[in-house]
Amino acid sequence: MTEEVSAVGRAQARAQRLFDRFGRSLVTLCLGSLAVVVAGGLIQVSFGSYSMSVAEAWGAVVDTAVLLDERWLLKFLLGEGLMRSITGFGGELPDLPTATLIVWNIRLPRVFVAMLVGMNLAVSGAIFQAVTRNELASPFILGVSSGAGLAILLTLVVFPALSALLPVVAALGGTAAFVLVYVIAWKNGTSPVRLVLAGVIVGTVFQSLQTGLFFFAEDIGVVQSAIAWTTGSLTGTDWEQVRMALPWTIIAMSLALGAARQLDVLLLGERTASSLGMNVETVRFALSGVAVLAAAASIAVAGIVGFVGLIVPHMVRNIVGSEYRRLLVGCLFAGPALMVAADVGARLGMQVLVGSDGQVPVGIVTGLIGGPYFLYLMRKQEQLGEI
Amino acid sequence: MSKHAEPRPDATDAQTDRSADDTPTDGTTFAGEDLVVGYPGTDRPVIDGESLAAAPGQVTALVGPNGSGKSTLLKGLADQLDVDRGSVLLDGRDVHDLDSKELARQLGLLSQENVSPESLTVEKLVERGRYPHRGFFDGLSAEDHEAIDRAIDLAGVDHLRERELASLSGGQKQLVWIAMVLAQDTDVLLLDEPTTFLDLHHQLEVMEIVERLRDDGEMTVVVVLHDLQQAARHADYMLALNDGTIHARGRPAEVVTEDLLAEVFGVEATVSPGERGPRITPVRPLHDDTDEQVDSYSD
Numbered sequence: 001m002t003e004e005v006s007a008v009g010r011a012q013a014r015a016q017r018l019f020d021r022f023g024r025s026l027v028t029l030c031l032g033s034l035a036v037v038v039a040g041g042l043i044q045v046s047f048g049s050y051s052m053s054v055a056e057a058w059g060a061v062v063d064t065a066v067l068l069d070e071r072w073l074l075k076f077l078l079g080e081g082l083m084r085s086i087t088g089f090g091g092e093l094p095d096l097p098t099a100t101l102i103v104w105n106i107r108l109p110r111v112f113v114a115m116l117v118g119m120n121l122a123v124s125g126a127i128f129q130a131v132t133r134n135e136l137a138s139p140f141i142l143g144v145s146s147g148a149g150l151a152i153l154l155t156l157v158v159f160p161a162l163s164a165l166l167p168v169v170a171a172l173g174g175t176a177a178f179v180l181v182y183v184i185a186w187k188n189g190t191s192p193v194r195l196v197l198a199g200v201i202v203g204t205v206f207q208s209l210q211t212g213l214f215f216f217a218e219d220i221g222v223v224q225s226a227i228a229w230t231t232g233s234l235t236g237t238d239w240e241q242v243r244m245a246l247p248w249t250i251i252a253m254s255l256a257l258g259a260a261r262q263l264d265v266l267l268l269g270e271r272t273a274s275s276l277g278m279n280v281e282t283v284r285f286a287l288s289g290v291a292v293l294a295a296a297a298s299i300a301v302a303g304i305v306g307f308v309g310l311i312v313p314h315m316v317r318n319i320v321g322s323e324y325r326r327l328l329v330g331c332l333f334a335g336p337a338l339m340v341a342a343d344v345g346a347r348l349g350m351q352v353l354v355g356s357d358g359q360v361p362v363g364i365v366t367g368l369i370g371g372p373y374f375l376y377l378m379r380k381q382e383q384l385g386e387i
Numbered sequence: 388m389s390k391h392a393e394p395r396p397d398a399t400d401a402q403t404d405r406s407a408d409d410t411p412t413d414g415t416t417f418a419g420e421d422l423v424v425g426y427p428g429t430d431r432p433v434i435d436g437e438s439l440a441a442a443p444g445q446v447t448a449l450v451g452p453n454g455s456g457k458s459t460l461l462k463g464l465a466d467q468l469d470v471d472r473g474s475v476l477l478d479g480r481d482v483h484d485l486d487s488k489e490l491a492r493q494l495g496l497l498s499q500e501n502v503s504p505e506s507l508t509v510e511k512l513v514e515r516g517r518y519p520h521r522g523f524f525d526g527l528s529a530e531d532h533e534a535i536d537r538a539i540d541l542a543g544v545d546h547l548r549e550r551e552l553a554s555l556s557g558g559q560k561q562l563v564w565i566a567m568v569l570a571q572d573t574d575v576l577l578l579d580e581p582t583t584f585l586d587l588h589h590q591l592e593v594m595e596i597v598e599r600l601r602d603d604g605e606m607t608v609v610v611v612l613h614d615l616q617q618a619a620r621h622a623d624y625m626l627a628l629n630d631g632t633i634h635a636r637g638r639p640a641e642v643v644t645e646d647l648l649a650e651v652f653g654v655e656a657t658v659s660p661g662e663r664g665p666r667i668t669p670v671r672p673l674h675d676d677t678d679e680q681v682d683s684y685s686d
Contacts, residue, residue, distance in 0.1 A: 133502070188427045258524065264511075265518050269502035274467060276571070277491025277519035321506045 026320045029330050033337035040340035041111040045103045047348055049357060052099050060103035065096055076104070076239045077246070105239070113237040113301055114343045114362070115336035116245045118308060120298040122316075122335025123256050125309030126327055127291035130263040131284055132192040135317075139295040139309035142199040142288065146206035147177020148299045152229045153213040156222050167244060170229065170303070171296035177202055178292045182285065189281050191270070232305030232363030234343050241301040248297035253332065255290045260325040262287065267322065305339070305363045307370030312338055314377070342366045414444025414607040415493070415574035417464075421473035424456075424463035432471055433459040434631050441575070441624075444605035446597055448618035451628035452652050457611045458499065458579055460628065464609065465496040465577050477575060491519035495573040499580045501564050505553035509563050512552060513538055516570030534572050542566035542596055558589030565596060576600065578610040582617060590614075594621045615652070619643045619664040627651050639664045649673060 046057040066072045071093055074083035084090065096104070124139035132141060140146075151173020155162045162169055182190070185198035210230070217223045228235065262283050265273045270280050298305065316330035339362070346362035418440035425432030433456045441447045449457040462468040464475050466482045475482045482490055503512070516538065517531045527535075539545050542565045552560065561581060568576065578597070582590040598621060600606040612618040618625055618639070625642040627635045629651040635642045643665040648656040655670040 261518070261521070265515055267502070267504050268512075268515060271467065271498045272501060272515075274487075275465060275491065275496040275498065276515065277486075277488035279487055317506070321508075322504045323507070323511060 026326050026330055029316065029319050030333040033333035036337035037111075037115060037333075037340050040337075040344050041108075043344050044111050044340070044347065045107040047351075048102070048107060050098075050102050052102070056099045057103055057107075060097070060100040061108065063096070063100045063104075065094065066100060066104055069094075072104075076109070077243065079240075079243055109239045109242050110234055110237050110343070110347075111340055113241045113245065114234055114339045116242065116249050117234070117298040117302045117305060118312070118335035118337070118339025119332050120245070120249055120252065120294040120335070121305060121309035121339070122312035122331035123253060123328055124291040124294040124298075126313035126316075126324070126331050127256060127263065127287055127294075128309075129313055130267050130324065131288055131291070132196055133267065133269070134192065134196065135314060136310070137196070138306075139291060139298075140203075140304065140306070142195060142292070143177035143181040143202040143206065144174040144292055144295050144299070145304045145306075146203040146210065147180070148174035148296075148304055149210045149230045150177075150206045150213075152303070153210045153226055156226050156229075157213050157216050157218075166229070167300035171300040174296050174299055175292055177206060178288070182288070190284065228361050229303035231361040232303040232366070233359075233361035234302055234346065235359050235361070237301060245297045245301045248293060252290055252294035252297060256294070257325070257328055259283075259287055259290065260328055263324040267324070303361075303363070305366055307363075307366045308335060308338055308342075311370050311373050315373075338366070338369070342369060414605040415478045416443050417441040417475075417477055417494075417575045417607050417609070419460075419464055419473065419475045422460070422463055422470055422475070423472035424459055424468055424470055426459075426468070432631075434463060436473070437631075437633050438473075439626055439633060439636070441607050441609045443607050444601060445623040446601050446608045446610060446621065447624045447626065448622035449609065449611045449626050449628060450613075450615055450618045451634075455628040455651075456631040457628050459631075461496075461577055461579050461609065461611050465494060466490060467496065488519040491571060491573075493573050494575045494577065495568040495571045496577045497564060497568045497579060497581060499583070501560075503552040503560060503564075505551065507552050509544060509547045509550055509552065509555075509566075510535070510539070512563060513566045513570045516567040516572075519571060535570050538566045538569035538572075541569050541599065543592065558585045558592070561585055561589060562592060562596075565593065569600075573606075575607045575609070578608065580611050580613050583613045590617065597621065615643065615648075616667050619667065621664075643667065 042058065042061075045061055046052075046054045052060075071083060071087055071089055074086060075093070078086070121139055125137065128137040128139055128141055129135055131137075134141075148170045151169050152166065154173075155166050155169050181195065181198045181202050184201065185191075185194040187194070214223065214226065217226065262278070265276055265278055266280070266283065266287070268276075273283075274280050295309070312335045313327065313331055316327055316334050320326040320330050342365040343362045345365040346360050349365065350356050350358045350360060418438070420438050421436050422434055422438065423432045423436055424434040437460070439460075449460065451457045459468065463470050466475065466487075470483070477485070477490070477493055482494065485493075513535050514527065514531075517527065517534060520531065520534075521527075539548060542562050544559070544562050544566050547555065547559060547563060552563070555563065565578075565581065568578075581593050581597075585593065594617065597608055597610060601608060601623075610618075610622070612622070619642075620639075622639060624637065625635075625639050626633055627642055627647055634651050635647055640660065643658055645656060645658050648654050648658070648667065648669075653673045655673055657668045657670065659666050659668070
């Protein structure tokens with residue numbers, strides 16, 4: 001064997017071994033997550049207050065009257081107005097069978113919203129875990145949730161006129177809190193510890209204000225609405241929410257994947273990153289911005305869903321390792337899987353358990369899944385915390 | 388500048404290779420002029436107006452007692468701490484004017500403590516060293532792969548290539564981190580106490596790599612060493628720091644003297660010329676205020 005051949009062979013063998021270790025586990029993870037999403041989605045479209053048979057529901061999902069008619073698809077994804085201006089179509093859309101209408105107008109969009117929320121939160125959490133170099137960081141570690149929560153309460157209780165803009169106000173509140181955290185943490189630059197501390201400070205104050213505002217809520221409806229928003233709920237989500245979150249999700253996910261290598265280098269610590277020629281402060285702020293964008297997109301459509309952004313990156317890291325390109329791709333699949341599965345519980349759980357039609361906020365289910373998962377980790381792993 | 392991955396069979400071979408242009412100082416020049424370096428928020432700078440020049444293509448060791456400012460000086464030289472006054476010149480250009488990635492392509496720095504993500508493999512860590520050479524969306528080029536392989540060979544960690552960092556010993560980790568800095572493919576390399584906390588075997592491994600870099604690649608190396616004997620043996624030039632000022636500089640034989648050991652390190656020691664640099668035999672610590680008492684007890 002000549003030397004060149006053996007060198008090439010060596011490189012190939014090495015690539016093969018690396019693929020065997022992490023590549024295969026990533027593929028398995030993605031396929032498994034996809035299966036969970038499909039299964040969860042099928043359950044979601046099959047059951048609900050309008051009863052139809054499973055066969056009917058699944059038939060409605062693949063109804064060619066919708067799937068092969070770009071007017072319907074454009075209407076769902078871009079809204080009716082844009083659909084009409086793109087296609088130049090002025091008349092009434094053809095009638096659809098009731099089952100198809102229910103599945104496509106009510107049940108499917110909720111599954112899509114769950115997927116978008118799941119991937120945003122998971123990727124956002126993964127980024128914040130690198131930025132703070134702490135495995136226990138979540139998308140809400142830098143004050144985003146408390147800022148959004150305060151904004152939600154202020155809107156519902158003090159400025160009810162703004163209710164229509166609640167999603168935007170919530171997202172802006174979260175972003176404003178994040179900026180405040182950064183300002184507080186800044187002193188000749190920041191550090192992971194100072195950022196986390198500033199997040200705790202802002203979070204505590206905002207949380208108190210938010211709780212205080214509950215006392216001024218006039219009726220139980222406002223309180224319930226506020227609770228649904230601050231624990232995270234997908235009840236009543238629609239194509240409008242898909243349209244709201246989708247563009248920001250695409251932007252945030254592309255930016256995150258593009259920045260995977262920056263995250264990898266940031267994970268080596270500030271000193272090393274800086275000596276490798278990275279402008280650590282700039283990159284850290286930009287990455288945090290991407291993570292906040294993703295978190296804000298999910299808050300705008302579902303409120304503050306906890307634990308997803310914390311446990312999904314953690315779970316994925318255990319399976320595919322800490323290289324960020326793999327980790328983020330894994331999060332893109334595993335996040336939706338957890339969120340869709342949790343929403344099955346949130347939407348249908350009460351029906352199965354107590355036979356009532358009520359739905360619980362999905363954030364309650366993710367919390368119920370997240371807690372035990374961390375208990376399991378705590379028992380199994382010696383060291384939990386630093387990546 | 389040329390680099391060779393193959394270890395040389397002996398030193399004379401390297402010398403003949405170098406005689407092509409017959410300058411033993413073919414490496415990149417690296418110097419600091421009138422440096423004032425301190426930490427933000429403190430009144431007094433740690434280093435107050437010192438100048439130094441690293442011998443091009445040679446190993447320069449910074450030595451000094453704890454708190455003498457050697458690590459601070461190194462950070463200032465590496466542009467990791469803002470220099471309050473003075474300038475650092477790399478190949479005649481002020482490092483402050485260089486773009487941070489451009490600087491990282493010419494100047495490597497290995498910090499004293501490093502964060503090793505546990506499940507990262509050795510090869511992936513070394514790959515991170517290519518960061519300054521890659522554009523935002525570039526994949527790994529053939530050149531990158533070559534540099535990674537060369538760095539892994541130079542640091543002698545090929546057998547660890549696919550191991551996860553968590554499974555390595557402290558000494559192995561240090562060699563791997565050196566490989567990462569070598570993948571940066573710089574002309575000047577700064578090392579901050581690369582041998583501290585390592586067992587004897589790995590200390591010698593590290594110093595052997597440093598010498599190989601000088602001999603094969605004509606790399607300009609500045610290394611902070613805690614161990615004076617090690618510096619005396621392996622460095623071409625030495626700078627002894629005391630309380631932020633450079634107390635002595637020159638060849639090890641000129642720098643390492645009994646007087647220096649007493650004044651800078653506060654130890655009574657004997658120094659004798661040895662085959663591999665001056666040999667230091669420490670006798671006892673000197674106490675500033677109790678010198679006379681100790682003397683009176685000594686007989």
